[in-house]
Amino acid sequence: MQQCGFCSMLSGLLRRAMCISSRRGSSESYYRELGDQETLNIEDRSSILSDDSEEIIQEVPVLVTRVDVNEMRIMKKPSVCTGRFLTMHKRRKKRLVTRSLRLEAALLDDLQYGQVQCILKQSVTWKFNAFTLENVSGGRCLPVLCVHLFHVYGLISYFKLDAAKTWRLFTMIEEGYHSNNPYHNSIHAADVTQAMHCFLQQKQIRNYLEPIEIMASLLAAIAHDMDHPGVNQPFLIATSNHLAALYQNTSVLENHHWRAAVSCIIESGLLEVQEIRVKVERQISSLILATDITRQQEFLSQFKTYLDNNTLDMRNRDHRHLVLQIALKCADISNPCRPWEISRKWSLKVCEEFFRQGDYERKLNLPVTALCDRHTTSIPKIQTGFFKYVVTPLITEWHRFLQNDLSAQMLENLAYNQTKWESFVVQEIAEETKTEISEADMVDDDLETCSGTNISDSQEFLMPLRRSSLNPVKPIGLKEQLRRFSVPLNVFQDTRFKIKERSGIESTVGSLHSINSQVSVRSQIEHTDSAEKVLSTEKLLPDLSIASITTPMQATRLNTVIKEGGTWKLVRQQTFPPLETVARTHALLSRPMHTSNEEAIYPSRNTTEFALTLEERLNNLFKGTTDATNVGTIDDSDSRLRESFKLTVKPSSGASRRDSATVGSQLRDNLSAVQLSSSEQLLRRRKSMPNDAIAYSPKEKKMREIIPQLLRRTLSSKDCWSRRRGSAPAPVAPSELRGLTSLGALRHSVNGGRRKPGAIGTCQQWLAKATYSVQERTMQHLPRRASLPVEVYNTSEQPKTNEKK
Ligand SMILES: Nc1ncnc2c1ncn2[C@@H]1O[C@@H]2COP(=O)(O)O[C@H]2[C@H]1O
Ligand SMILES: [Zn+2]
Structure with a gap:
């Protein structure tokens, strides 16, 4: 017309x-x-x-x-x-x-059709750049790529899918990703989906797949990290996130991802044929669960066995499924195998996310996960470890299976990128050594200055060391700021990191964005650290995306998966600040001398009141019986949870004091153990203050005698010095000092009082080391922070804690 x-x-x-x-x-x-x-x-x-x-x-x-x-x-x-x-x-x-x-x-003009098409044409090549697609598609790389792929595979016509519903599903999944996560966002999903697409195109796989398997594989890749909060499983467990309770501390994130995916499929109404939907959902669930990186060994040895014995038969459905699981695992950690420019960008982003978690942990007085501690590790170190112990073993086997140009290219890129990061580590060490030498001189000066003073004054002895290493002067230039992030200078001296404007810290490419965020997060943290001596609840709120994992809309959607047709309600739970448990309240009440921010915040809260609130909440949570759906585990768990809740939630819970305390209160325990009744004064006391101004308790007196001796011993043994980055080495206190040093150690992660982890040889060991502080916390049965999981689990059958990622 x-x-x-x-x-x-x-x-x-x-x-x-x-x-x-x-x-x-x-x-x-x-x-x-x-x-x-x-x-x-x-x-x-x-x-x-x-x-x-x-x-x-x-x-x-x-x-x-x-x-x-x-x-x-x-x-x-x-x-x-x-x-x-x-x-x-x-x-x-x-x-x-x-x-x-x-x-x-x-x-x-944000949807640049021509450019989008141009980038999409590259979606079958390994050099595909998801960041570019994100830019030219106006921030919609995931649905744009997915629609394209569904067309490429002919899935829309084969399954007679409604185009609008298909688009709707992809949009819902895209919205399920937290765009404020540096790494676990929809661009990562698009990257993994494209990698999966590359794998599905390989003749060893392509020739055997049924359309339903292709669709399930793509959907699994698209949704494999849906609603990822930007923190790992141990963090969710430690902060008693409701999801940890819901999924019984086991593959918490993966369980959540697949359920979120299925809920979107149901709501979108895309797969109307029940039989197809059920099949797809089952496969998606199994594929996404396989992405739990802590299960890598399990899958890898299975795969290896087939390859060793040459028994992999792609006509066998189960074998095909295993290959798809491995393919998704490879796709998920394939960023180190991309060309350097793309790979480096992912590395910066993933580390930024790790460091953010570390910052949250520090703020919450939780032990800082080794991998997430921006003060003690560095991006190159994380990368070399991850590439070597996690990626290389998997991709090597994948290459053994594919044996083609794609897998060879992946391995080649991986080796190149690894060499790059290793060279940065070498430079970093050289830098460190230089700094250590110069700072050791300063320490010598300090010690000389101290030599005339009373050596038994432990706090004063500690002061110069702590001052120089833990409270560094605020950096002025970018170079210094970056240095403090333990990133080798030359990474940023690279032309790609050249700064356009000093004030804006703009880079010539987007990659500096993540560094900027690191800088800003860091300076923000420093600012708040110094500004707040006493943490307040509001200040503890680290990030809304974590605090409110599962938005009300997502929660509603999820209910359809978890309890289809039932009245069971997954409610949005504020994770921070952690709620007080009954036992915790009891412990606090029984120790009126101690003050905490929780007490300051909830002065009127009493045990019964809280127990009732909790009971109400849980009753709401478990209200109504439900039809069994395809998620049987949850059904089973409900009654168990309900039972254990009855057992454990009692106003006068007899939980041990240790179980009930938070990490914060452990610090107070440490202090009270040495009866530093005037600990605050002591910490602040300066040399100028006469020694006899304070009346010491016998224990404190003893500490004051022991500490200098130990310090002298520690300082004279270079081995005992923990290597802190870019500052004077701080003494690692021997176990006798644990109580006192944990104050600094937990707060500042100066490797404080921790055992040195053993040598690393496998993926599991690397992961264990990476989440070392978390393991330590679990092993010592340190108290979990208050909230659901503590109350709902029967301690006798405490579920196994999986160290995730
Ligand atoms: N380049 C990388 N460096 C370190 N860790 C990574 C890197 N890429 C992926 N990971 C981790 O590997 C995990 C794989 O599963 P996720 O995508 O959920 O989360 C990922 C990260 O925790
Ligand atoms: Zn992922």
């Missing part, structure tokens, strides 16, 4: 504006243009637009953004232009009411 000049201009404008509504959250519009049935059935109300007002042209952005449909009905005369296009744009216009083009004018 021919359109008048005005109409074509208007339609052009509105067509472009429609990109906005499809940008985030309005899943259907993008795909409506493909003409699904629902769209074509729409009542034609083209009459709301007329062709007679010139001023409408200038006002279009305003009309589109501000005027609602009713107003427009009144304003406009019947239009002479009718037809499909106008029908569509009227529907879209509704959605646009809430958007402001003036605020987001740039979005008009």
Whole structure:
């Protein structure tokens, strides 16, 4: 149908504006243009637009953004232009009411169709760059890639999928990713999906797969990290996140990812045929569960056995499934195998996420996970370890299976990237040695200065060391800031990291963004650290994305998976600040001398009150019986949880004091163990203060005698010095000092009082080392922070804790 000049201009404008509504959250519009049935059935109300007002042209952005449909009905005369296009744009216009083009004018051009197509053409090559697709698709790389792949495989036509529903599903999954995660966001999902696509294209796999397996594999890759909170499983357990309770501390994240995926599939209504849906869901679940990196050894040895014995038969469904599991695992950790430019970007992002977790742990007074401690480890060190112990063993086997150009390319890139990071480690060590030598000189000076003073004054003896190493002077330049992140200088001296503006710390490529965030996170942390002597609850809230993992909408969706048709409700739970457990409250009440931020925050909370609240919450949680769905484990767990809840939640819980204390209170225990009644004064006391101004208890006196001796011994033995990055080595206190030094150790992670982990030889050992502090915490049965898991588990059958990632 021919359109008048005005109409074509208007339609052009509105067509472009429609990109906005499809940008985030309005899943259907993008795909409506493909003409699904629902769209074509729409009542034609083209009459709301007329062709007679010139001023409408200038006002279009305003009309589109501000005027609602009713107003427009009144304003406009019947239009002479009718037809499909106008029908569509009227529907879209509704959605646009809430958007402001003036605020987001740039979005008009954000979907660059030509460029998107160009990048999508590369989606079968290993050099594919998900970041580029993200840029040219206006931040929508995941659904754009997925729709493309579903077309490439002919899945839409084979399964007769509704195009709008398909788009909707991908949008829902995309929204399920936390865009504020540096690493676990929808770009990572797109990257893994593309890697999976590359693997599925290999003849050893492609020739044997059934369409349903292809669809399940792609969907599993797309959704494999859905709703990832940006922290690992041990963190969720330690902070008693509701998901840890829900999934019984076992593959918590993976369990959550697959359930989130299935809930989206159900809600999108994409797979209407029950039989297909059930099959797909089952496969997705098994594939996503296999991505639990702590289970790598298990899968790898199984795969190895087949390869060693040459018994892998791709005509066998189970064998095929194992290969798909391995493929997804490889895809998930394939970023080290990408070309250096892309790989480096992922490395920075994943480490940034780790370091953020470390910052949260520090803020929460939890032991800082070794891998996440920006003060004691570095990006190159993390990368070399991960590449060597986790990626290489898996990709080597994968190459043994594929034996083709793709796998050879992956291994080649991996080796190259590993060499790069190793060279940075070498430079880092050289830098460190230089710094240590110069700082050791300073320490010598300090010691000389101290030599005339009373050596028995342990606090003063500690002061110069702690001052220099733990409270470094605020950096001024970027170089210094980066140095303190333990990243070798030359990583950033690379032209890619050149700074355009000193103040803005802008880089020539986006990769510096992550470094900037590190810098900003770090400086933020430092700022708050120094600003708050006493942590308040609000300040403890580290990040909304973690605090509120599972948004109300997602929770509603998940309920359909967890308890289909039941009244069971997964509620959004505020994880931070941790809730007080009954036992914790009891312990606090029984020690009125101790003050904590929790006490300050909840002064009126008493045991019974809290128990009731908790009971109410749990009753809500377990209310109603349910139909068994495909998630039987949860059904089983419900009754167990309910039972154990009855057993454990009693107002006067007899839990031991140690069990009930938080890490924070352990610090207080340490202090009280040496009866430092005036500990705060002691910590602040300066040399100038006369010694006899404080009356020491016998224990404290003893400590004051022992500490200098131990310190002297420690300082004279270089071996005992922990290697701190970029500052004077701080003494590692022997076990006798544990009580006191844990104050500094836990807070500042100066390897304080920890055993030196043994040599690393396997993936498991590396992972164990990486999450060392968490393991230590688990092994010592240090108290978990308050909230659900503590109450709901029967201590006699405490579930096995999986160290995840
Ligand atoms: N380049 C990397 N360096 C260190 N760890 C990584 C890297 N890439 C992936 N990982 C970890 O490996 C895990 C694989 O599963 P996830 O994607 O859930 O989370 C990933 C990270 O924790
Ligand atoms: Zn992942």
